[in-house]
Amino acid sequence: SGFEIVGAEGRQSTLLKVFNPWQGAENTETTLFIVRNGEKIPAGFTGQVVKAGARRIVCLSSTYVAMLDALGQVDRVVGVSGRNYISNKYVTTHPEAVADIGFDGNIDYELLLAQRPDLVLLFGVSGASGMESKLLEMGIPFCYIGEYLEESPLGKAEWLVAIAEITDSREKGEAVFEPVPERYDALRAKVAAATSKHPKVMINTPYAGSWFMASTESYVARLIADAGGQYVYTQDTGNQSRPIDTEEAYRLAEMSDCWINVGSAASLKELAEIVPKFMDTRPVREGRVYNNNRRTNPSGGNDYWESGVIHPDLILQDLIRIFHPELTDAEPTYYRKLN
Numbered sequence: 280s281g282f283e284i285v286g287a288e289g290r291q292s293t294l295l296k297v298f299n300p301w302q303g304a305e306n307t308e309t310t311l312f313i314v315r316n317g318e319k320i321p322a323g324f325t326g327q328v329v330k331a332g333a334r335r336i337v338c339l340s341s342t343y344v345a346m347l348d349a350l351g352q353v354d355r356v357v358g359v360s361g362r363n364y365i366s367n368k369y370v371t372t373h374p375e376a377v378a379d380i381g382f383d384g385n386i387d388y389e390l391l392l393a394q395r396p397d398l399v400l401l402f403g404v405s406g407a408s409g410m411e412s413k414l415l416e417m418g419i420p421f422c423y424i425g426e427y428l429e430e431s432p433l434g435k436a437e438w439l440v441a442i443a444e445i446t447d448s449r450e451k452g453e454a455v456f457e458p459v460p461e462r463y464d465a466l467r468a469k470v471a472a473a474t475s476k477h478p479k480v481m482i483n484t485p486y487a488g489s490w491f492m493a494s495t496e497s498y499v500a501r502l503i504a505d506a507g508g509q510y511v512y513t514q515d516t517g518n519q520s521r522p523i524d525t526e527e528a529y530r531l532a533e534m535s536d537c538w539i540n541v542g543s544a545a546s547l548k549e550l551a552e553i554v555p556k557f558m559d560t561r562p563v564r565e566g567r568v569y570n571n572n573r574r575t576n577p578s579g580g581n582d583y584w585e586s587g588v589i590h591p592d593l594i595l596q597d598l599i600r601i602f603h604p605e606l607t608d609a610e611p612t613y614y615r616k617l618n
Contacts, residue, residue: 280434281425282441284449291315292331295444300423301403302519311422313445329420332447333397337380339408341365341585343400343424346439349455349589352446357394360386364580371576383409392417398445400424430498432505432591433460439589462592463505470507470599470606477509478536478602481562484553486542489522492531499540502591506598511535529557537601538562539569539614543579547617566616569601573615583613 310326337358443452574582
């Protein structure tokens with residue numbers, strides 16, 4: 280729901296419109312004019328401009344790296360933010376070709392400029408990126424990518440089509456994306472037809488002192504439902520995660536059959552260090568605690584948040600294996616059981 284590609288009759292250039300690209304944005308729209316065949320920029324246009332087929336791209340999120348990789352264009356990445364936290368093999372093995380320009384708020388703009396980027400792909404959290412003014416000053420085009428705000432697992436993945444439009448490979452992007460919803464929907468239908476029991480599912484551990492629970496319309500809640508589970512938290516139907524107190528979290532955990540996405544824990548021992556009082560809850564007692572950090576690099580970068588965004592079908596398959604192991608014998612991709 281966060282982007283639209285717009286064309287005009289008789290013109291090959293297109294507009295990439297991005298809607299509400301950060302949390303809390305309302306009626307906010309950014310536009311990128313993608314120029315083809317030297318066509319003129321529309322009169323009065325105030326957005327960003329880039330020539331189609333951008334070849335030198337700086338990615339402020341590892342997700343954008345994964346999307347370019349899926350398109351077979353990861354060699355177009357010339358800059359990233361936090362290389363040590365990125366899982367992509369090309370990025371990690373080509374430090375001479377891919378610069379680490381730092382993090383938002385502490386960007387090395389000289390290094391960024393030295394990469395001669397055609398475009399910077401960035402994001403906003405609670406407002407516009409702090410990089411905007413400096414990029415405008417330097418004359419470097421940029422585009423917001425808002426995939427993280429999509430609540431639909433397939434909606435997140437479809438942003439690779441937007442990036443394909445920028446790199447002048449729209450048909451390739453659509454071809455890469457097309458089988459993903461087909462596989463996802465086939466798995467969802469298989470579960471719906473084969474199951475009548477839906478295990479209750481608890482999520483998360485405290486973060487920065489607060490235990491956040493996603494809404495019932497969220498990305499993770501939709502994945503749980505599509506995999507044949509029942510999200511245990513039903514109080515919030517809004518579009519933002521809400522903090523709950525420890526007592527409420529304990530009650531929800533005790534009610535649950537499974538517990539997933541347990542922070543940084545790679546074992547039950549590590550989980551006990553995070554939430555010692557929860558080690559007697561039912562999912563722990565029954566050995567049904569799972570985390571989405573099967574593919575984590577030595578620095579803590581988690582490929583679930585990188586390539587997983589464009590492979591919701593593989594995440595769904597992992598969750599089906601957890602909730603209904605009798606329905607699949609596929610090896611897990613992103614999840615592992617904690618022992």
